[in-house]
Amino acid sequence: MLDISLAPKALFYIAGFPVSNTFFWMVILSILLMIVFIWVARSMKSVPGPLQNILETLIEGSFNFANSITGSEKKTRKMFPFIFTLFIFIVVSNLVVYFPGQSALTIENAGGTIPLFRAIMSDYSLIFVMTISGVIVTQIIAISVHGPFGYIGKFINIKEFKNFIKLLFKGKFKPSLLAQGFLDLFLGIMDLVGEVSKIISLSFRLFGNIFAGEVIALVVLNLFPFILPLPFKFLGLLTAVVQAFVFSVLTLIYMTLASEMEGDEIAEKVTI
Amino acid sequence: MKLFNALGLNLYILIAQLVNFAILVFVLYKFAYNPILDFLKDRREKIEKGVLNAKKADEKMEEVKIKEEEILKEAKKKGREIAELAKQEGEKKRKKIIENTKEEIGQIINQEKEKMRAEKGETLKQAKKEIAELVTLSLEKVLDIKMDSEEDKKIIQKTIKSLK
Numbered sequence: 001m002l003d004i005s006l007a008p009k010a011l012f013y014i015a016g017f018p019v020s021n022t023f024f025w026m027v028i029l030s031i032l033l034m035i036v037f038i039w040v041a042r043s044m045k046s047v048p049g050p051l052q053n054i055l056e057t058l059i060e061g062s063f064n065f066a067n068s069i070t071g072s073e074k075k076t077r078k079m080f081p082f083i084f085t086l087f088i089f090i091v092v093s094n095l096v097v098y099f100p101g102q103s104a105l106t107i108e109n110a111g112g113t114i115p116l117f118r119a120i121m122s123d124y125s126l127i128f129v130m131t132i133s134g135v136i137v138t139q140i141i142a143i144s145v146h147g148p149f150g151y152i153g154k155f156i157n158i159k160e161f162k163n164f165i166k167l168l169f170k171g172k173f174k175p176s177l178l179a180q181g182f183l184d185l186f187l188g189i190m191d192l193v194g195e196v197s198k199i200i201s202l203s204f205r206l207f208g209n210i211f212a213g214e215v216i217a218l219v220v221l222n223l224f225p226f227i228l229p230l231p232f233k234f235l236g237l238l239t240a241v242v243q244a245f246v247f248s249v250l251t252l253i254y255m256t257l258a259s260e261m262e263g264d265e266i267a268e269k270v271t272i
Numbered sequence: 273m274k275l276f277n278a279l280g281l282n283l284y285i286l287i288a289q290l291v292n293f294a295i296l297v298f299v300l301y302k303f304a305y306n307p308i309l310d311f312l313k314d315r316r317e318k319i320e321k322g323v324l325n326a327k328k329a330d331e332k333m334e335e336v337k338i339k340e341e342e343i344l345k346e347a348k349k350k351g352r353e354i355a356e357l358a359k360q361e362g363e364k365k366r367k368k369i370i371e372n373t374k375e376e377i378g379q380i381i382n383q384e385k386e387k388m389r390a391e392k393g394e395t396l397k398q399a400k401k402e403i404a405e406l407v408t409l410s411l412e413k414v415l416d417i418k419m420d421s422e423e424d425k426k427i428i429q430k431t432i433k434s435l436k
Contacts, residue, residue, distance in 0.1 A: 005278075006278045006279050006280065007277070007278060007279055007280025008280055017284060017285075017288070018282075018285070020280070020285075023285065023288070023289070026289070026292060027292060030292055030293075030295070030296045033296065033300070034296065034299050034300065034303075034304075037300055037303070037304035037308075038299070038303045038304055040304070040308070041303055041304045041307040041308050041311075042303075042307075044307065044308065044311045046315060055308065056308065056312060059305065059308055059309065059312070060309075060312055063309065077309075080305065080309075081297060081300065081301035081305050082297055082301075084300075084305065085293075085296060085297045085300050085301070088300075089293075089296065123280065124279040124280060124281065125279070125280055125281050125282070125285045125286050125289055126289045126293070128281065128286065129286055129289040129290045129293055130293060133290065133293070133294075
């Protein structure tokens with residue numbers, strides 16, 4: 001009876017492009033966000049009104065918080081737009097779900113009966129795009145900070161092998177260096193795996209939470225529609241904010257980590 | 273592939289989502305975050321400046337107050353000193369003037385006395401001389417003789433002396 005699908009369903013098609021319910025609402029929400037933010041930014045007053053006050057507090061608070069993570073205002077200024085957009089967009093699209101009566105609205109089309117609304121963050125393609133863009137930006141930051149060779153060297157670490165061979169030519173045999181070399185190589189590969197797993201852990205954490213919330217809400221609503229869904233709804237409310245926070249802050253932390261030099265790199269720069 | 277399909281991952285949709293999200297980030301960055309953050313920074317600086325200025329003004333006020341009090345105190349002290357000095361000076365001058373005047377008066381009195389004495393002497397001398405002549409003349413008339421001798425003159429003189 002319950003129609004639960006991982007993928008969002010298409011509401012209608014524009015020139016063969018399936019416009020799913022989540023995609024549709026994502027576009028609308030984006031436009032709304034833009035309108036509200038630009039409107040507030042255009043009509044900034046020294047003595048703020050209620051809406052400006054809320055946004056000011058939100059932006060300034062987030063900026064200061066991000067600053068405390070990155071530790072430099074220059075970095076924060078560069079990373080903040082992406083991170084804060086992630087946060088505000090995820091939070092708003094998670095909270096929009098709490099407008100009552102949404103799941104009652106459905107649309108009839110070739111695919112059958114399709115709910116008009118669906119939590120935007122339960123669309124994996126959107127989360128995947130957000131995650132992958134964050135990870136790609138992180139890699140770009142890492143390359144620009146460590147240089148292309150430094151970046152590759154982090155994953156394929158053969159420094160100790162080189163030392164070992166150098167010493168071997170000089171007639172010294174040091175097996176400890178060889179062991180260190182293998183360890184570094186292994187750790188480098190683990191780092192590579194770590195980078196890839198970032199994408200999976202980050203995106204499925206958010207997707208899983210929101211999608212699970214959707215499903216649970218639906219199931220509980222079908223089991224017993226009075227009172228019983230309330231605790232789950234409250235839990236979902238908590239999840240909505242916490243997951244947005246976790247997602248954006250983790251992305252920020254990844255970027256910050258990539259933008260920081262390690263001890264030996266700093267030493268190298270100084271000696272050069 | 274099956275997993276991708278189940279999750280609804282489709283290249284077109286992904287590209288569309290990416291474009292949408294990029295537009296959202298760009299527009300918010302350009303037209304919302306930057307102006308708002310700049311505005312907030314400006315305002316924070318303005319407020320900081322205002323607070324600082326107010327503090328500075330307060331400090332200056334305090335300083336001016338203290339200085340004012342000091343100046344007033346100094347002025348009072350100086351005024352008192354000047355008044356005291358003037359009093360002393362005045363007293364001294366007064367005493368001096370009185371002394372001078374006394375002295376002068378004394379001198380004048382002495383001078384006058386001297387003058388009077390001299391005049392008196394002169395007058396007496398003149399009178400004596402005239403009297404003597406008068407007496408001689410009258411005696412001449414009375415006796416009708418000329419008394420020229422030394423003896424006579426002596427007598428006359430004696431008489432005059434006794435007349436005195």
